[in-house]
Amino acid sequence: MDCDLEAVTADMLSEWKPEDNAFGDDQDSLQSSSPDATPTQRQTKPKMSIKRRMKASEREKMRMRSLAEALHQLRDYLPPDYSKRGQPMTKIQTLKYTIDYINKLSDILNRA
Structure with a gap:
C-alpha cells in the first residue's frame, strides 16, 4: 500500500508545473496583472527630466x-x-x- 501512495505522489509531482502554482507567487503573477502585458514587458512610469x-x-x-x-x-x-x-x-x-x-x-x- 505504501508503494501505491509513493507512486501516486511521484506521479502527481511529475505532472505539477510551476505555472499551476495555487499561491500565485510565480514570476508571471509578480510582474503585471493586465491582460495585454507580456511577462517580459513591464509597465514603467516615464521618468521626469x-x-x-x-x-x-x-x-x-x-x-x-x-x-x-x-x-x-x-x-x-x-x-x-x-x-x-x-x-x-x-x-x-x-x-x-x-x-x-x-x-x-x-x-x-x-x-x-
Whole structure:
C-alpha cells in the first residue's frame, strides 16, 4: 500500500508545473496583472527630466518652509499654558491646541 501512495505522489509531482502554482507567487503573477502585458514587458512610469524634478523639489521645499512659518506664527498666538516646559510643539499639537483655544474663546464670547 505504501508503494501505491509513493507512486501516486511521484506521479502527481511529475505532472505539477510551476505555472499551476495555487499561491500565485510565480514570476508571471509578480510582474503585471493586465491582460495585454507580456511577462517580459513591464509597465514603467516615464521618468521626469532632471530640470523638472529640480523645480518640483524646490516647490516642495518652499511649501514646507511656508507651512513651518505659518505654524510658528500660530504658536505665537497660543497662550504659554499650552507649551510644556519649553519643549517645542509638534505640528499636530499646534493644530489641536489652536482648535482647543479657539473653542474656548468662542465659549467665552457666547457666554458674554
